[in-house]
Structures are given as C-alpha cells and as structure tokens.
Amino acid sequence: MLTLLSAMYLVVRTASAQAEPIRVLVTGAAGQIAYSLLYSIAKGDVFGKDQPIILVLLDITPMLPVLDGVVMELQDCALPLLREVIPTDKVEVGFKDLDAAILVGSMPRKEGMERKDLLKANVAIFKTQGEALEKYAKKTVKVLVVGNPANTNCLIASKSAPSIPKENFSCLTRLDHNRARSQVAIRVGVPSDSVKNVIIWGNHSSTQYPDVHHAIVNNHGKEMSGFDAVNDESWLKGDFITTVQQRGAAVIKARKLSSAMSAAKAICDHMRDIWFGTPDGEWVSMGIYSTGNSYGVPDDLMYSFPVMIKNKTWKVVDGLSINDFSRGKMDGTAAELVEERDTALTFLGA
Known part of the structure; x- marks a missing residue:
C-alpha cells in the first residue's frame, strides 16, 4: 500500500513539476x-x-x-x-x-x-x-x-x-481590510488571525467605511462579535474608522514614502484568494463591479464589498443587516465614486 501511495505521490509531483x-x-x-x-x-x-x-x-x-x-x-x-x-x-x-x-x-x-x-x-x-x-x-x-x-x-x-x-x-481594498483587522486585533489583544469578517465598503479613499458590525473575534478561545470583543462603541464608530481611512497618509508622514510593504502583502493576499478561494465561512473585501447588488449601491461602479471566492469566482456576501450608521457611511463613499466615475467618463469620451 505504501509503495502505491508513494508512486501516486511521485506521479502527482511529476505532473505538478511539468505544469505550464x-x-x-x-x-x-x-x-x-x-x-x-x-x-x-x-x-x-x-x-x-x-x-x-x-x-x-x-x-x-x-x-x-x-x-x-x-x-x-x-x-x-x-x-x-x-x-x-x-x-x-x-x-x-x-x-x-x-x-x-x-x-x-x-x-x-x-x-x-x-x-x-x-x-x-x-x-x-x-x-x-x-x-x-x-x-x-x-x-x-x-x-x-x-x-x-x-x-x-x-x-x-x-x-x-x-x-x-x-x-x-x-x-485593491485588501490593504484597508488588513488594516481594519489588525486594529481590532491590537485593541482586543489577540493575533490578527483571530479576527475575521471585517468589511471595507466603497472607495479606496478617505471616505471608505471600515465596518466591524459583522466581524467575529476569537477572544482567547471564546468566539464573540467584534463589538463585544472591543467593548468600546465610541472607538469603533470614531477613531477606529479614521485610523483605517487615514493610515496611508500616516505612513507617508512617518516614512516619507508610501506603504509599500503592507501594500505588497495585501496584493499577495488578494490574488492568492482569487486563485485558491477564501476559507469556509470567511469573507474578504475587494473592489468589484457593482451590478444588481442587495445593498442599494449604485450600478456601474467599482465598489468594495465583502466577497467569498470559489473556483476563481467571487460572490458578494448578501443579506447582512445594515443599520442607519452604516447606511450613511456606505452612501457617502458611493456618492464619491459616482462623482469620480462621471468625471472620468467625460475624459474617456474626449
């Protein structure tokens, strides 16, 4: 049996080694x-x-x-x-x-x-x-x-x-997603992989909305909501959001250069998830084409949504509850994208 398994392994390895x-x-x-x-x-x-x-x-x-x-x-x-x-x-x-x-x-x-x-x-x-x-x-x-x-x-x-x-x-909004995940992890005092299902909505700009309402934190063995784990609503609705929104500018101010290392890591995360898919029960954020979504986001934008990926195909995570606070933030970043799009399209046709 071992010989057969070894032979099968060698066949698989040989096939892999000869991949185009x-x-x-x-x-x-x-x-x-x-x-x-x-x-x-x-x-x-x-x-x-x-x-x-x-x-x-x-x-x-x-x-x-x-x-x-x-x-x-x-x-x-x-x-x-x-x-x-x-x-x-x-x-x-x-x-x-x-x-x-x-x-x-x-x-x-x-x-x-x-x-x-x-x-x-x-x-x-x-x-x-x-x-x-x-x-x-x-x-x-x-x-x-x-x-x-x-x-x-x-x-x-x-x-x-x-x-x-x-x-x-x-x-790419995965850099913002990673920033949000890390900020929550630091605040709670857990590793970043203990935080999942944060969301970045909208534009990769200072109007983006980092959303923790549906996040889950493994807090030293106990799974709980992001809001319960952080236990500081004013921070989550205030400094947390502005920290993630303005992190790129903060890095430039400190380094006198843009955030290259973390951007490269986010690019790798994004493309690897496209190639191999997201873990069961987890989503990531990426800017994708908005058409007929369930969140009232205008069509014909590239807007960051929570997505799950399988077989190199993304699917928006539907059915998440959106409160009034989130709705205002999501609409605000959508309005900026509509304005950007409309301005850009005048140049495209010029």
Whole structure:
C-alpha cells in the first residue's frame, strides 16, 4: 500500500513539476511596491508552490535602467519557479497572453494638482492598459488594479476591455481590510488571525467605511462579535474608522514614502484568494463591479464589498443587516465614486 501511495505521490509531483508556466504582469515594476511584491510572486507565495511563473515587468521608458537592476536581483534569487523575466516598456509585449495582471503603476498626485487633473491623467493610462488587455491578453485574465484612484482606474480599464468579463476586474481594498483587522486585533489583544469578517465598503479613499458590525473575534478561545470583543462603541464608530481611512497618509508622514510593504502583502493576499478561494465561512473585501447588488449601491461602479471566492469566482456576501450608521457611511463613499466615475467618463469620451 505504501509503495502505491508513494508512486501516486511521485506521479502527482511529476505532473505538478511539468505544469505550464503562467504569465503574470506587474506594471510600475521599477517602483517600490513592486520591489516588495515581485519576490513573493516569484517564489510561489501567490499562485502556488508548484506553479512556474513568467514575470512580465512593465514600466515607462525612463525607468528601464532601474528595471534592469530589478531583473538582475530576481535572477540572483535563483528561484526555481521563475522561468523567465521579461522587462519592457511596450504594451504589446507586456500584455501578451496574460493569465494575471497586477496594475500597480499610475500617475501619483503632485503638489498643487487638482483631483480632476489627476483623474484625467489616469484615465489616459488605464484606457491604454484596458485596450491592451482587450487586444493582447487572454480573455480569462484576472486583473487587479492597485494604482490610485484604484476604483475608478479599474472601472476605466474594464470599460476599455469590453470582451473581458467585468467579473475578472477587481481593485485593491485588501490593504484597508488588513488594516481594519489588525486594529481590532491590537485593541482586543489577540493575533490578527483571530479576527475575521471585517468589511471595507466603497472607495479606496478617505471616505471608505471600515465596518466591524459583522466581524467575529476569537477572544482567547471564546468566539464573540467584534463589538463585544472591543467593548468600546465610541472607538469603533470614531477613531477606529479614521485610523483605517487615514493610515496611508500616516505612513507617508512617518516614512516619507508610501506603504509599500503592507501594500505588497495585501496584493499577495488578494490574488492568492482569487486563485485558491477564501476559507469556509470567511469573507474578504475587494473592489468589484457593482451590478444588481442587495445593498442599494449604485450600478456601474467599482465598489468594495465583502466577497467569498470559489473556483476563481467571487460572490458578494448578501443579506447582512445594515443599520442607519452604516447606511450613511456606505452612501457617502458611493456618492464619491459616482462623482469620480462621471468625471472620468467625460475624459474617456474626449
């Protein structure tokens, strides 16, 4: 019996070892988020320990010398799953036959820049990248937008790739989700994995709504609601929310750089859950296409919802009770997204 099991194991291992490489694109690949991200992807933390990877690194032409250094470092890591690294500044190379696209690069807000000018610049970028996905990528490609304003950039990319299902596009609110989870864990005095089912509603901006009303905390062996575990409603409805909303700015103020390490970790969490699914009974937050949802969120937005994932397909967690406090917060962040969308669409048609 042992011999048979051993033989079966060897067959499975051999089959796994011969798996076809998947093509994974990271844009803004010479930047600091990508620098924290690429090693985790290449060593198998995201797409699996037996999944060979072809990493495609796209950035603007002036960043190609820096990208060469990143390629050298990846080569020097001697990672067995990393079959090829392709640095490029050309979309026809970067988006060809992709299985996954992680769109990190975007135009950052510069001092004195109006929000509408920032939107206009990013509409141009994500229209081009959406058109490249449409023209060159696989129709099954999973697209994660990280570059800000992430929700609206994601919407523009999806509208520019009409033959790729809207469900294949998502934007990153997992960093906010992880921040919320960690803040509750610190407050209660438990590890972060003892907190589950927090929710980020809406926009990845300072209007986002971190919601603990449905969270569950394993408080030293006893499972209880997030509100009961924290036992401080004023904190949960006040400082907790503003801490999560403004955490990115706080990191920049302290480091003089944006939150690259935690953003990279959140990207890995997000893509790994798409690939392998969420644990039974648990949900995560991600910005997804809003259409016909049960929470009264306007259609045609990329809005962060609680989702469960199975077979690389997400499903919104329906039927959660929403009180008046939550409704006001959810509507507020939706209003911001509607305004962003409407402004962006005027540029898209220009």
